[in-house]
Amino acid sequence: MLNETELKRQVWHSRRGMLELDVLLGPFAAHALPLISANQQQVYVRLLSQQDPDLFTWFMGHAHSDDEELAAMVQQVKDYAQSSQIPA
Numbered sequence: 001m002l003n004e005t006e007l008k009r010q011v012w013h014s015r016r017g018m019l020e021l022d023v024l025l026g027p028f029a030a031h032a033l034p035l036i037s038a039n040q041q042q043v044y045v046r047l048l049s050q051q052d053p054d055l056f057t058w059f060m061g062h063a064h065s066d067d068e069e070l071a072a073m074v075q076q077v078k079d080y081a082q083s084s085q086i087p088a
Contacts, residue, residue: 001038002045010041013048021055027084028077040076043069047077 002010014029016022025048033044047055047070057063058074065071 002033002041007034010045010048016052016055018052018056021052021059024059024077024081028080031084032080036076040073043073046070047073 010033011026011029014022014025016025029044033041036044046067050065050070054065058065058071059078065074
């Protein structure tokens, strides 16, 4: 499991400077990252090491990562974002 300092670091790294990614990654890192398993946390850290254009393509559904773990984490983040939206 990531310690408190490392969790804060990953929340910071989730700020990508691209609004489309920030609205997905930021809330997930702040609220869900501390609750997922250590293995899933490490996959999230690997996800953040990817290039922004790749992340954008994966999150927008234009392509999928060849890495099954990363593809599953992308889906988990998208599912979290979808379930966290408050209906208008």
